[in-house]
Amino acid sequence: MNKFLALIAIALATTSCMKLEVKPGRVIGDTVDAGKEAYQSIQRNRRGEEERGFSHKTSYDPAISNAANIAGCKQELMEVVSVSDLAVSQVISESSEVLVQDGDKTIHCSMQAVVRPKA
Numbered sequence: 001m002n003k004f005l006a007l008i009a010i011a012l013a014t015t016s017c018m019k020l021e022v023k024p025g026r027v028i029g030d031t032v033d034a035g036k037e038a039y040q041s042i043q044r045n046r047r048g049e050e051e052r053g054f055s056h057k058t059s060y061d062p063a064i065s066n067a068a069n070i071a072g073c074k075q076e077l078m079e080v081v082s083v084s085d086l087a088v089s090q091v092i093s094e095s096s097e098v099l100v101q102d103g104d105k106t107i108h109c110s111m112q113a114v115v116r117p118k119a
Helices: 002-014 027-046 066-082
Strands: 050-059 086-101 104-117
Touching: 050 066, 050 086, 066 086, 066 104
Parallel strands: none
Antiparallel strands: 050 104, 086 104
16 A cells, blocks of 8 residues: 555656546545556656647548548558657547538548657
8 A cells, every 4th residue: 555655656756747636435446546646657757758639620521421431531640750750659539520510521620639749
C-alpha cells in the first residue's frame, strides 16, 4: 500500500494536471484507475510520448457508401499525421460522423492518440 501511495504522490508531483474523481461505492476502483493513468502518463513522459487529439473534415462523396467515406476521412487524417514530425505509437480512441449542414454533407473524423517525435 505504501508503494501505491508513493506512486500517486510521484504522479501528482510530476504531472502538470491530474483530476481524481472518486464516486461513492467505487473508491478502490477509481483509485486504481487513477494510479494506472498516472503510471501510464509517467511512462509516456519518459519515452518522450504524449497524448494528443487530431481531427479532420472532408467532403462527402455520394457515389460511395458512408463506410467508405468514413474510411477515406480516417486515411486522410493518418496521412496528415504521417507528414508531420510525429509518429503514432497507440490509438486510444477514434470517432467519425456524417454532418449535414444546409443540405451539404461532410465527414468529420477524429482520434485521440499517443504520439512521439519521429526518429
